Amino acid sequence: MILRVLVGVDSAPFRRRLLRILKDLGTDPLVAAGDGELWERLTREDLDLVLLDQKWLPEPAEKLIASIRTLPQQPEMIAFYGREEPELRARLLAAGCLAVLLQDLTSASLRDTLKTLLDSRRETATLRLRADRPEERYGLADLFHASPAMERLLAVARKVVRSDSALLILGETGVGKGRLARAIHQEGARAVGPFLAISCGALPESLLESELFGHEEGAFTGATRARRGYFELAHGGTIFLDEIGELPLHLQVKLLQVLEDHRLLRVGGERHIPVDVRIMAATHRDLEAELKAGRFRADLFYRLAVVTISIPPLRERHEDIPLLVQRYLELFRQRQGHKVAALTRAALRALEAYDWPGNVRELMNVMERAVLLCQGSEIDLADLPAAIGAGAAAVPERGAAAASSATSFAIAPAMLSKSLRQLRAELNAELERAYVAAQLEATRGQLGETARRCGLNPRSLYEMMKRHGLRKEAFKQVIQAPKPESSPRQRGRRR
16 A cells, blocks of 8 residues: 655744655655644645644644544654653653654665565555455465366466566456455565455446546545555555456546556646556456457457456356355355255256356355255255256266167156156266266276366266275276286376
8 A cells, every 4th residue: 555644844944854765665645834834734635644843833732632632544653853752752652652752863764664564554455455355365276176187277377476567366256356356465575465356337427437546626526635546555565457448538548557557646646656566457347359449459469468367257167166056165164154064966966967157156155055955965966956846957968879770768667656857867877877987998097098088087086986985996996907017006196
């Protein structure tokens, strides 16, 4: 966060020295023209610190200090005196003054002292900002996955966590673009700073500019005091611009200027404010199509897309579903205090077969609903939305069609004693087990080759074998004795 400091000092040389040090320390210093303007600036500016010399302090000073502390931003006050007065110093500190300093401090000592006080205030302001905008703290390791596509994506993400370069994250709605951006921030050098996310499509255009860049008093109707925007608040950290494709063209120009110049101009302002922010952006739109249509600036696109990460939809990485299901089962079980321990095989197969148009966000909502509705210890098909159950119904039918060229399916008498749901689940399980067993037999228990033939990730194959009680050793023993140079077990270990 950029700290705003109001300086009220009579001595011009000391004032110039203060302003030079404050700018070097990365603050945004303002100067009050006289003690008559002091309270006016205090009430219409967002301030973090007020620096006043003895001549600006009324007697008694305790009343002014108390009044300053009641302002919305609760700014701290630092008083400067020409000579040491122990009793006065003790009285001001007891009244809430942050520090009482002597004006004849050397520039080096003054700089070191102010840096310590500013760092303390910045830490307090950041903690308050996080309290106002609660955030989960997690890293890339918390993005559960088993699919090769996500592993490749995270390999790129690990390379850019320490960078300050702009990052563009692409993907459908609900794939977890914001979660990935936050994870990259948490593992980078800016993790100690704030992470602020704003959706460019969630606010009306008239408010978006003020939210991003801040505004000065009187900039528009209702602007009764100056206000910092997201860029100033995110100073030293990261700003995440979600749905960047919705940003109006005139704001795209202003954003490009911030990216190139590292400074901004508030709405209604005349003074440029330097900012140190890493920018991450995300969109579900095809930005190249938006470029051709003239709705997105090419120069901004190339400036944002220094590194581009595209998150595949969940339907293209079904191997991740079991891990995500388990993660959200544990999360919502703890949150809701339910004793749900697992899912039935039928329920898990239904979740794996579903196409998830809403991606990970939809899966999370489905699991929250399932934990809430489940009455027993296992989530079953009845606890899932009807659309997911309907998708599961098609799976055995496709399997049966692939297994036989017959025009009809023979129903054994014993099958008629079971419900359609129960029969479908059993047939699907038998088909799955028989298929995996046949592939294991064909590959002599080689898991890597079996996974490739099945179109599965090795971890997903292992979980499937575990569900059906299949062990690779059983298929190795069926074939021939091992070759002299290496045993099948050794070959398996090398894999």
